Amino acid sequence: MKTEMPVLLIGIGNPFRSDDRAGLEVAQRVQRSANDRLKVLQITGNPLALLDAWEGYSDVLLVDAVSSKSQTGPFQIIDAVQQTIPAGLFNTSTHNISVAEAIEMARNLGQLPERLKVYGIAGQNFQFGETLSSHVDGAIEEVVRHILSYIE
């Protein structure tokens, strides 16, 4: 992949809700190996902040935990420019606007980046806590490798 503008990686989640911290973990682990072709951000608050965060970027990777029971693999990738995000997929947040809603809001306002890939990591436990489920930790490593190969 060749582009002059850096790729933006956004990890989003709640660090105190166990597996919901998966997106933040990915951002932190990728940051250690990142280069000047990648900008890394973490969002722990209202997902509406996404609209400002990706302003000016054309290539954005977003990572969040997924609560979907139907998901079979450890993670999934959605091309959010081509595909509407299923309502409720990223509904782990206690905030009133979910990640899916923020993305659909951006679509309706014409504020989606040119390329937006959303990584959904299947979480099991969203109770209070700072410990990841073991399978989520494995999925995080897979997503990190996937992202690093994408920016190389």
Add this chain to the structure above:
Amino acid sequence: MAKKKSDSKIIKVDTLARVEGEGALYIKVQGNSVQDVRLKIFEPPRFFEAFLRGRDFKEVPDITARICGICPVAYQMSSVHAMEDALGVKVDGPLRDLRRLLYCGEWIESHVLHIFMLHAPDFLGYEDAIQMAKDHREVVERGLKLKKVGNDLMTLIGGREIHPINVRVGGFYKVFKKQQLKDITEQFKWARDAALEAVRWTATLSFPEFERDYEFVALRHPSEYPFNEGRLVSSAGLDIDIREFDQHFEEEHVEHSNALHSVLKERGAYFVGPMARFNLNFDQLSPIAREAAEQAGLSRECRNPFKSIIIRSVEVLYACDEALRILENYEMPDRPFVEIEPKTGTGYGCTEAPRGILYHRYSIDDSGKILDAQIVPPTSQNQKTIENDLKEFVPKYLDLPDAELTWQCEQAIRNYDPCISCATHFLKLEVDRE
């Protein structure tokens, strides 16, 4: 969703969206009369008051800020004022102004979220703000940008936009040079114009015919629209020092809610929030806010809760105007905080959260350890008034189709911008007709 069984029917909405928090509403209708209305708040109590006991008095703004992600500044302000009251400390001058400035940021981000993301779709017939954005792109974009100005102010003064970390008992951890406020001042010049547009826009919406004779309760200050200080007054003649709160108000446990219902001992339900502040402090609005309110068709008295969306816009305009006034007159304080030594005492704090008065009371020992805490948030104070609104609202609109009636009941709840997050997360609505 409507279910029929013989001559009765149940209207049920599994999830009422666009409120902060989780709860449920049950309405039972028999013939033309409402038999029962219950705003159910079912999330377990969070015991903040209990685990504050034994903590140091300096920890209280950071612990209580965690009660709510939408109105953390309110918790910080009520708690620091209560502690300063207990310790006999007065914070004034530029430090007081900075507190007021931070509060402006919270009112803006909280009110604008509710106006454009949560409440406006009701008036325009959209399921949510995402659908509304397709047809009202400019309005939603302006709303989001306005909210961001509030968030940016919170980030600057508070250290971060959610659960600020710069507030301490006695003042702030860090204060700012005037130059550091230059960029945000420029943003607020745009924000004030945008807020004026918001007032004009909300005034064009259609409002159900509905008025009640409420007892409004709010702070009243002799020279300013209330944020941090004032006497507690009401439209029925209450006029007390905040230290007398417990003598006039009491909290009751009701079976269907895990949030205590607060009532006036002598008269029962009352109404706090933007509508109450507006009705009791209209004369304290700045000229631009007062004039905009009048041009929007509001007079000194407004008793239609559906028009709260206009009043929130007026308060956003006021907050932008007040923030600009403080920013333009700002001089860096000599010191970021007033030194405080602990001593035994009881202190009281009551400030105007976006949704209404937030009362705190603490007792501390001579080492500054908290012995006892009481926190009364605005949504718990409005619970009974929300139920009473629905008791009167539903009979007037029983001719509406079930789906429309249900929608309007949800809208009537959202008039209060209930922050059930201070206790819960989802709200389910169920109307039972017989």
